[in-house]
Structures are given as structure tokens and as C-alpha cells.
Amino acid sequence: MRRLYLQLYLAVVGILVLFAVLGIVAWRVLPHDHDEANDLDEIAALAGELLPAADRPASELQGVLDRIGPRAATDITVFDRNRQVVARVGGEVPGPEPTWIDSRWVRHRGGPPALALLLPDERWLVLQHHRPRRWRFGWTAAFGILALAVGIGAYPLMRRLTRRLERLQQRVDALGAGDLTTRVVVEGHDEVAELARSFNRAAERIERLVASQRQLLANASHELRSPLARVRMAIELLDRQQRPELHARIEHDIAELDQLIDELLLASRLEAQPQLVHVGPVDLLEIARDESARVKASVSGSPAIVSGDARLLKRLVRNLLDNAQRYGAGMAIDVAVARGADGAAQLTVCDRGPGVPPAERERIFDPFYRLPGTREGDGGIGLGLALVRQIARHHGGEVRCRARDGGGTCFEVTLPPAPATTTLPPLVA
DSSP: OHHHHHHHHHHHHHHHHHHHHHHHHHHHHSOOOHHHHHHHHHHHHHHHHHSOOTTSOHHHHHHHHHHHHHHHTEEEEEEOTTSOEEEEESSOOOOOOTTOOSOEEEOOTTSOOEEEEEOTTSOEEEEEESOHHHHHHHHHHHHHHHHHHHHHHHHHHHHHHHHHHHHHHHHHHHHHTTOTTOOOOOOSSSHHHHHHHHHHHHHHHHHHHHHHHHHHHHHHHHHHHHHHHHHHHHHHHSOTTSSHHHHHHHHHHHHHHHHHHHHHHHHHHHHHOSSOSSOEEEEHHHHHHHHHHHHTOEEEEOOOEEEEOHHHHHHHHHHHHHHHHHHSTTOOOEEEEEEOTTSOEEEEEEEOSSOOOGGGTTGGGSTTOOOTTOOGGGSOOSOHHHHHHHHHHHTTOEEEEEEOTTSSEEEEEEEOBOOTTOOOOOOOO
16 A cells, blocks of 8 residues: 555656646747747847948947946857857857857757847847856756655645545454454545445445354254254163164264364354453363363473363363364374474374374364365264364464375464463362
8 A cells, every 4th residue: 555655646746747847848949939939030130230230340349349248247158150259258159150140049058048149231240148057946946846845735635535544444354354343434525435435335234144144054053952952861761672782873973963062153153253252371281181072192392381261172172182083094093292482382192193284273273174085974074173273372372294204294373472460270170
């Protein structure tokens, strides 16, 4: 946006400079009009009457020039009809060219303009003022002051316009980052103000639609609890001796549906509450040990205190362990907790499964995404890793997937450390 501001401002100044240059060029090179030619002819006739005639001695003409030149502070030269110098006072002046047939202003580079008068007796009188720099400085100063005035006047206008666009861009970036409550202050009544109003209307509609979708998902997930509980009760009343494999299959499906509802509710709650509600110091190593005992995973490392929600962090570790157990081909799972060089806590969960292709290592964190070739009945509903990333980001951290040396996959979670003055309470079960 600063580039746009500079482009607009420099465009105004550039147009002004171009106008000034064209004005000077036009004044210097364009031919004078008919009235100016008549005026010069009249001046030439008057000068011819005042100067000695062509048949008079050159010394007489020189004497006249010697008296006039110093008083007028002007370089004066008289040329005969053959354009040869007859008399001169002061410095050299541009001589008449063979193509000249009338009086004119002579404008040339490197000096001020000179006045060339064709006298009635075909002699030439050329006059050039002694103070060209002051004359040129006057025009230059005038255009310079004009350029400065326009530049100063254009600055606040351009800056005000681009500042409003910058604020609009910041609000668009905030909306894209997930802040659906962001709005733009409408200033003025121009196109930029109308753009701000359009943005506010769009942001309000998006916020309503997302809130409605979240509410619908939460309500639907909650309402599924009751029929699911009734189905589970009905299954318990059935005779397990009759078709036990069907009974086990139904129980498995019910457990999977119950997990889906639980994770949907948690995902909806995290989206509805960008900020953590229950925050306190938590030992990440203690949570890892508690959860790893359930799946018999090995744990190593040192205590790492972070500030966060203990229940959500337990869910994060549990989901990573469940994922490692599901895709780890029944081999040992290794969990490590450590401190990074910047003091951040690092949790690593590694398995010895087939691994994740590099192109899929970001997509596996998308909701309901399964790796190609994974069947629906292989376990998992595609929300576990999505919840891991949600929880990590709610705590100001991040999670990434990488290949493990020797085969397998490692998930690394990085969380910011708790404040130095934080004391650790007992772990909430």
C-alpha cells in the first residue's frame, strides 16, 4: 500500500514537473506571434532613427554605443548588411544568421535570450542583457515554488487516501486470519468509504453464516447424544449369546459415533471461543506420562511447564498417541518432552508405521481428511489431528509432521513456556 501512496504522489509531482518543463520549452522554441513581430519592427525603426546612418563613420556609431551600453547594462553589437561587426560594446552576442529576414528574439542554450533587430537600412542591432542568471532564476524560482506548493498540498490528500486503504487492508487481513468481528471505520463519502461499507456488510454476513453453522453443528451433535444413549441401552439388553460378532460390531460403531460427536462438540467449542477459558501452569511431561501409560508408550525428557488448559492438553497428547497406535503397525511408540533453545516446550510423538508422504504432511491436519488408500473401517474419523492443531494454536503453539529416521512418523508440538513466576498446581485428572 505504501507503493500505491508513492505512485499517486509521484504522479502528481511528475505531472507538475512535466508541465513546467513543457512551458519553458514552449516559451523558448515556439515562434512569436504576429503582434510581437510588429512590435519588434517598430522598435527596429525607432533604433534606426536614433543610430547614425550606415554611411556615417564607424567611430561615430561606436561612440553612441559606448554611451548607451554601460547605462543599459547590455551587450550591444551592430552588424552591417553583410552581417559583419561594425561596432560593439560589452561581450559577444549571437550574430544574425543568413536565413533571418526579420526582427526576432534569439533563444539559445548557454545564455539568456537576445533581441535581434533588423534596421531599415538592413543593418542588424543585437542586444543581450548582462544579468541572464537573475532572469533565469526568476522563472526557475517561480516554477519551483509552484511545484513545492502543489507537492505540499498533494501530500496530505494522498496520505489520507492511502491511510484509509491501509486500514482497510489491515481489516481484510484480520478477517482472513479468522477474526470475524473485525470492522472498518467508514470515513467520508467517496468510493473508498463505499468500499469500507461493502466490507463491513460482507464481514457481518460471513460472521452470521459462520455462527449459524457452528450453532447448527453444536446443536446437532448435542441432540445426537440422546438417541445414541438409547441405542446403547438397547444393545445392552440384547442377548450377547446370539450373534456375538454382530453385537461387538454394533458396539464398535456406537463407540466410533460417540467419539465423532465428542470431537465435533470440542471442535465447535474451540471455534466459538478463540481464547482459552481455563488457563493455568501445566507440566507437559506429567501429562505425557499419564496418557502414555494407557497405550504403553515409552516417555523420556524433563519437566516442561506451559500455560494452558490441562484438559485440552491431555486431549492433544491422547489424540497423538491414538494416531500413533492406529498407524504404528503395532510397534513401540516413543514420546519425548524437552525445552527448546528459546525456552519453548517441545512434545514429540513418534511411531514406526509406514510414514506420511511429504505432500500429505499438511493435509492430514484438515478435518475429515484421510490418507489415500485408507478405508473408512480402518479406524479414525479424520478429526483427531485437526483437533491437535486447533488445541496447539489456541495455546499459541504449532504442530508439524516429519519423517522419522529409520522409518515412521514424528509429530512435533511446540508450545510457549509459562511465565517464570508461575507455580505448578496438582494435575487435574
